[in-house]
Amino acid sequence: MQYALLAYSPPEETDRATRPIPEALATRLDRPVVAGWARLHADESATTLRNGERGTLLTDGPFVDSKEYLAGLILIEADDLDGALAIAEDMLQTTRPGTAIEVRPIVEARLRGA
Template structure:
């Protein structure tokens, strides 16, 4: 089964420093390597800050595009992994490893079976 492990980051505090990024990469790289070695890796990626997003809406046949999300929260999606594991317990175990590496919350969501 495929699971999305999404990295939730408090982006209200501004972007991380170069030192913080380097430290994060040094912790996340080995996690990525282990996922690949164990055959659970499907895809992963980091995202630019939320203010780089564009929201597309279609309502009553009319399309609107607005800059940035309009979400009442400090935490935003900052990156993700897509993994393929046998069950939720295995996905949660990887989420613990990812949360330790990223030092941020990780949301775990199963795909609907169509992935």
């Protein structure tokens, strides 16, 4: 089963795109259980669309106002939630203090015509 690990980081002064990935984390990302991953630019680079009563509302920045921001997304393969949590905990050990990893199962569905 596939799971998404949503990595949330505390605010920082530099854009993650200019900071190298720590070697310990890079090693953990280079494993057979990791199906893919993406490192995101700072939250100020986001644009959010929201479906409202009067149509689509477009705003600059993330929709959620929080001290933490979504820093990246990692797709993994695990037998069950316990396995996914173990992988997430292993990766969390290589991150900065204040980092959080949310684990969510991926809905396994195909689009029509695909």
